[in-house]
Amino acid sequence: MGIVRAVCISDRRGMQKVNVETAQFEEGFGICGDAHGGNWHRQVSLLSAEKIDEFNQRGADVESGAFGENLVVEGFDFRELPVGTTFQCNDVILEMTQIGKECHTHCQIYQKMGECIMPTQGVFAQVICGGTISVGDEMKIIERADTRYTVAVVTLSDKGAQGEREDTSGPLICEMVEDAGYRVVERLLLPDEQKQIEQELIRLADRRQVNLILTTGGTGFSERDRTPEATMAVATRNAPGIADAIRMYSLSITGRAMLGRGASVIRNKTVIVNLPGSKKAVRESLEYILPHLKHGIQILLGDTSDCGGK
Missing domain, CATH: 2.40.33.20 (PK beta-barrel domain-like)
Incomplete structure (x- = not known):
């Protein structure tokens, strides 16, 4: 009291x-x-x-x-x-x-x-x-009124941040995760600046303590695509299986593996996953990994309520 x-x-x-x-x-x-x-x-x-x-x-x-x-x-x-x-x-x-x-x-x-x-x-x-x-x-x-896992969505795009291109992937991610039972608490549109990306990932994980950060864009081969580097720089643990699963799923449905360099890591109690920049690739990726991410977050937080006590 x-x-x-x-x-x-x-x-x-x-x-x-x-x-x-x-x-x-x-x-x-x-x-x-x-x-x-x-x-x-x-x-x-x-x-x-x-x-x-x-x-x-x-x-x-x-x-x-x-x-x-x-x-x-x-x-x-x-x-x-x-x-x-x-x-x-x-x-x-x-x-x-x-x-x-x-x-x-x-x-x-x-x-x-x-x-x-x-x-x-x-x-x-x-x-x-x-x-x-x-x-x-x-x-x-x-008692907390809303116990849904929290999500922050970060779109990386120089042109988007300058208002020269509409962000279509970010809204799609928000819609899909809300439909899957998560709560979106923050959405950002940032330029491909590694230092700024790192700062925002740290803030979202440490100060806002969101359960899941999903980024979209900035994972290609261009020198300006620095999202994976920023993600790895803030990690406390690596979680490559998520990114690998996305690539393997892409291979199974398209006949080729995506060439994106997306990473997946853990920072303290927050899972960070890099998604591609296109709406089609984002939709395919989330449809595959969303059903599995909640279980990983539960284990990370020590929430065994839906895990049979294990």
């Missing part, structure tokens, strides 16, 4: 927030009057009161809202909770969607202390049900 110690908002991004004591939370948006509200996964930010107290004991002397956090809560170490944890406070239900964030510009706190705890200790959430939260209210962890 946690206790809300501050409810903070600001009318502009990049500003310290002010403790307004009470606020209205809107489903699918965030906090009314707060600049970070919107149709995205970082609608509400949360920070443990104990982490702020520890930081102040080192001489920071900051007040609630100084890190840009919306809710300061005593009793939870948010950093130790997994993405997907669901909180209830009065009628408000929040689902944790991301741990920490990248700090692109050093704030005044960082300049004074040489560090800022929000990028490492703060978490983000979406508003699942709206209502009012005030200082002193109790917050508790409840």
Whole structure:
């Protein structure tokens, strides 16, 4: 059980927030009057009161809202909770969607202390049900409303990222995985830049903790096709059987093996699979591997509910 110690908002991004004591939370948006509200996964930010107290004991002397956090809560170490944890406070239900964030510009706190705890200790959430939260209210962890495995879909295309070509494979992947019982939580369209691909794969696996990342494109023989290299660079374990199975299936139905260089790996608790760029190849690949991927994810997460306890 946690206790809300501050409810903070600001009318502009990049500003310290002010403790307004009470606020209205809107489903699918965030906090009314707060600049970070919107149709995205970082609608509400949360920070443990104990982490702020520890930081102040080192001489920071900051007040609630100084890190840009919306809710300061005593009793939870948010950093130790997994993405997907669901909180209830009065009628408000929040689902944790991301741990920490990248700090692109050093704030005044960082300049004074040489560090800022929000990028490492703060978490983000979406508003699942709206209502009012005030200082002193109790917050508790409840059972997750949506237990489907989560998926991020990443399309790699220079022309697509520049708006010169329509992405048709990404939407197809989203449709097929949703129909197969997964939940798509993020979709990206990126240029074939290896460093950027690596950064996004790491963010999706480590901060968003998605169960499955499916990429499409960037697996050919062109020098600009760097998706397999980026995928292998972020791996903690290799899982070549998935990519090999896709190639063998292509051989069985087309009479030739695909020449794509797609890779398949594991990063911590996330499976990453490179798919080809064409709609036809994407459809064929997913029709074959989707029925089998869930079992692999279950084993990876230690979920034996559908595995006969083994």
